[in-house]
Amino acid sequence: MAEVGAATLSQSQRRIREHYGAVAGNAEALDNSQIHHYSRSEQQRLPYSACSVSRGCGNPLSRAALKPGERVLDLGCGGGIDVLLAAEQVGRSGCIYGLDMTSEMLELARRNAAQAGVKNVSFIQGLIEDIPLANGAVDVVISNCVINLSDEKASVLREAWRVLAPGGRFVVADVVLVRPELPPAMRTAAAIILGCTNGVLTVGEYEALMTEIGFEGVLVEAHHSTPWQRLEDKAKRQGQNDLLADLDPQLAHEALAAAYIFGEKP
Numbered sequence: 001m002a003e004v005g006a007a008t009l010s011q012s013q014r015r016i017r018e019h020y021g022a023v024a025g026n027a028e029a030l031d032n033s034q035i036h037h038y039s040r041s042e043q044q045r046l047p048y049s050a051c052s053v054s055r056g057c058g059n060p061l062s063r064a065a066l067k068p069g070e071r072v073l074d075l076g077c078g079g080g081i082d083v084l085l086a087a088e089q090v091g092r093s094g095c096i097y098g099l100d101m102t103s104e105m106l107e108l109a110r111r112n113a114a115q116a117g118v119k120n121v122s123f124i125q126g127l128i129e130d131i132p133l134a135n136g137a138v139d140v141v142i143s144n145c146v147i148n149l150s151d152e153k154a155s156v157l158r159e160a161w162r163v164l165a166p167g168g169r170f171v172v173a174d175v176v177l178v179r180p181e182l183p184p185a186m187r188t189a190a191a192i193i194l195g196c197t198n199g200v201l202t203v204g205e206y207e208a209l210m211t212e213i214g215f216e217g218v219l220v221e222a223h224h225s226t227p228w229q230r231l232e233d234k235a236k237r238q239g240q241n242d243l244l245a246d247l248d249p250q251l252a253h254e255a256l257a258a259a260y261i262f263g264e265k266p
Helices: 011-025 040-044 048-052 081-090 103-116 153-163 184-194 203-213 228-237
Strands: 071-075 095-100 121-125 138-144 164-177 216-225 256-264
Touching (some): 011 103, 048 081, 048 103, 081 095, 081 103, 081 121, 081 138, 103 121, 138 153, 153 164, 153 203, 164 184, 164 203, 184 228
Parallel strands (some): 071 138, 138 164
Antiparallel strands (some): 164 256
């Protein structure tokens, strides 16, 4: 598939692609000790660089209940951590698609798959807002802290719905706002500090949007909140101290949370 050209990308997409391209290029030098959502056994079965570039906020496979023979799509697959683990679970009769817009990440993911000896995976370049797969192509859509990066979240969710077969499942990890009373300026500042450059949805917004699109059994399960100290430490570490001035510590404390989001296509 042809490379996604810069002319087709928004300014935020170009910025995200540049950032993750640099991450992929530095994979072997990165520390993978912070991948808390995956067991030691899972990490030991994978190439080092599949783990080191992971920037997830959960482990969607721990909730996806994959079955042998299923077809799975990973939105924003990065270095392939979830693709490779999913391939184990669906077996040779199943298949996994890893979708990413960053050439460097896809090259890394392909090398990781080859190193792991995994055959039932395909890595494709494209946008999560415009998935290059046919209607009903997969049984399960997973993703790990990628949808929050999109400035067209409704398009992402509609595309996920489109490529799911009837009876298909949507199981992703993402960041959500659990305190909707947070003023818009503070909401934006907190999201940027955490790395969610295009903002986050509230729990209610996520649920309403997915229900409107047609998902059933929608559930947003927040599992790990973000304390003020983490926001403050990350802002200072990244040179974003100016954003702290837009935050009220009491209001911002634990306003954002990692969550698992579930839905089914009837």
